[in-house]
Amino acid sequence: MTIISEIDAHFTATSADDKKAAAAGVNAFVRAERTSAADDAEDVVRLHRVSRRFGTTQALKDVSLTVRRGEILGLIGRSGAGKSTLIRCLNGLEQPDDGVIEIEGHAITGLSEKALQSVRSRVGMVFQHFNLLSAKTVEQNVALPLKIAGYDKARRQARVAELLALVGLEDKAKNYPAALSGGQKQRVGIARALAASPALLLCDEATSALDPETTRSILALLQSLNQTLGITILLITHEMEVIKKIAHRVAVINGGEIIEEGPVWQVFAHPQSQLTRTLLQGLLPQLPEALAERLTPVRQGEAIYSVHYAGQGRQGEILTLMAAELPGQFRLIQGGVDHIQHYAIVRFFFSVPVDNAASEQAVLHWLEQHQATVELTGYVSSNA
Numbered sequence: 194m195t196i197i198s199e200i201d202a203h204f205t206a207t208s209a210d211d212k213k214a215a216a217a218g219v220n221a222f223v224r225a226e227r228t229s230a231a232d233d234a235e236d237v238v239r240l241h242r243v244s245r246r247f248g249t250t251q252a253l254k255d256v257s258l259t260v261r262r263g264e265i266l267g268l269i270g271r272s273g274a275g276k277s278t279l280i281r282c283l284n285g286l287e288q289p290d291d292g293v294i295e296i297e298g299h300a301i302t303g304l305s306e307k308a309l310q311s312v313r314s315r316v317g318m319v320f321q322h323f324n325l326l327s328a329k330t331v332e333q334n335v336a337l338p339l340k341i342a343g344y345d346k347a348r349r350q351a352r353v354a355e356l357l358a359l360v361g362l363e364d365k366a367k368n369y370p371a372a373l374s375g376g377q378k379q380r381v382g383i384a385r386a387l388a389a390s391p392a393l394l395l396c397d398e399a400t401s402a403l404d405p406e407t408t409r410s411i412l413a414l415l416q417s418l419n420q421t422l423g424i425t426i427l428l429i430t431h432e433m434e435v436i437k438k439i440a441h442r443v444a445v446i447n448g449g450e451i452i453e454e455g456p457v458w459q460v461f462a463h464p465q466s467q468l469t470r471t472l473l474q475g476l477l478p479q480l481p482e483a484l485a486e487r488l489t490p491v492r493q494g495e496a497i498y499s500v501h502y503a504g505q506g507r508q509g510e511i512l513t514l515m516a517a518e519l520p521g522q523f524r525l526i527q528g529g530v531d532h533i534q535h536y537a538i539v540r541f542f543f544s545v546p547v548d549n550a551a552s553e554q555a556v557l558h559w560l561e562q563h564q565a566t567v568e569l570t571g572y573v574s575s576n577a
């Protein structure tokens with residue numbers, strides 16, 4: 194494969210002239226970028242009021258978002274929310290109708306294809322289905338961006354060895370993708386994305402094709418690369434579990450709009466939108482089905498309350514304290530403590546008999562004093 198067709202396979206550039214220009218120009222750009230003042234910029238990605246329409250479909254609507262240097266930002270949304278459109282705008286495959294997109298302080302909107310190739314070299318892409326070249330070995334796949342960037346053979350070999358060690362695949366250098374597991378393929382994809390030392394790793398559903406155990410190991414790898422190399426990561430996903438495991442901040446996109454954004458612990462503790470609550474549902478304790486079916490709004494039998502609370506340090510022990518200070522006054526039904534970013538997120542359901550109004554009041558008063566959020570879920574008759 195020639196270098197031009199390799200660029201084609203890798204970046205989906207459009208015209209042959211652009212590809213040639215990119216191949217010639219990219220190396221100089223990479224060197225220039227490494228030493229530019231932009232490396233110190235605080236935000237690696239900045240979107241300001243970006244919109245993109247397809248006919249009557251508003252795929253992105255007034256999206257403003259930043260990815261700060263060194264952070265892992267999770268972007269979550271359901272199918273059709275606008276995630277792919279946002280990625281395509283970020284790597285220049287799509288032009289927004291309105292708004293500005295900056296990568297390391299450089300506006301990329303309205304750039305020529307040639308100039309865009311340079312910007313793309315600052316963004317490493319990790320794909321859901323790995324996108325490895327099946328006719329190339331692991332080391333050749335990883336070397337591809339380095340070849341495009343003009344590294345000579347000796348430098349390429351040294352860098353590839355370094356990258357394969359980084360992702361734990363030193364012994365697979367000569368293997369072809371077909372001989373690798375899904376997790377190993379994704380490690381190759383990550384090594385390739387990191388090859389030219391990009392400023393940003395854009396992970397598009399990077400674990401969606403993997404089983405839970407492999408997902409955990411890939412997320413652990415991404416987290417360790419973030420911590421050891423300081424690489425900035427934009428993690429696109431439809432799974433809150435992924436966000437919870439490694440992201441620092443999360444933005445929720447729906448109908449092309451960012452509807453909620455904040456530190457992961459905060460969004461988990463105090464979701465503002467109904468969609469976020471729905472996305473979180475699988476991760477939150479639920480009432481046992483048999484009990485949920487018996488719920489009624491008519492006051493009788495036992496009152497069932499849900500509690501949620503977020504606190505740091507010993508404040509996370511609210512459940513233990515409550516049991517110690519209100520012995521026998523409530524019954525714990527379901528729930529517990531989750532730990533996210535040094536915060537304890539406490540969620541549980543409890544019940545109190547309605548004929549014991551003193552206990553009910555004491556428990557509610559205690560929770561209010563401890564700044565917990567309490568909601569009445571409903572009632573169940575005691576004799577059912």
Ligand SMILES: Nc1ncnc2c1ncn2[C@@H]1O[C@H](COP(=O)(O)OP(=O)(O)OP(=O)(O)O)[C@@H](O)[C@H]1O
Pocket residue numbers: 247248250251252270271272273274275276277278279431
């Ligand atoms: N080229 C296009 N032409 C017409 N409509 C498009 C085009 N690309 C995207 N859309 C529409 O824009 C909206 C956002 O699509 P997008 O692919 O960005 O969503 P998504 O969040 O990536 O979904 P998924 O998770 O299923 O990939 C959808 O309604 C989609 O049908």
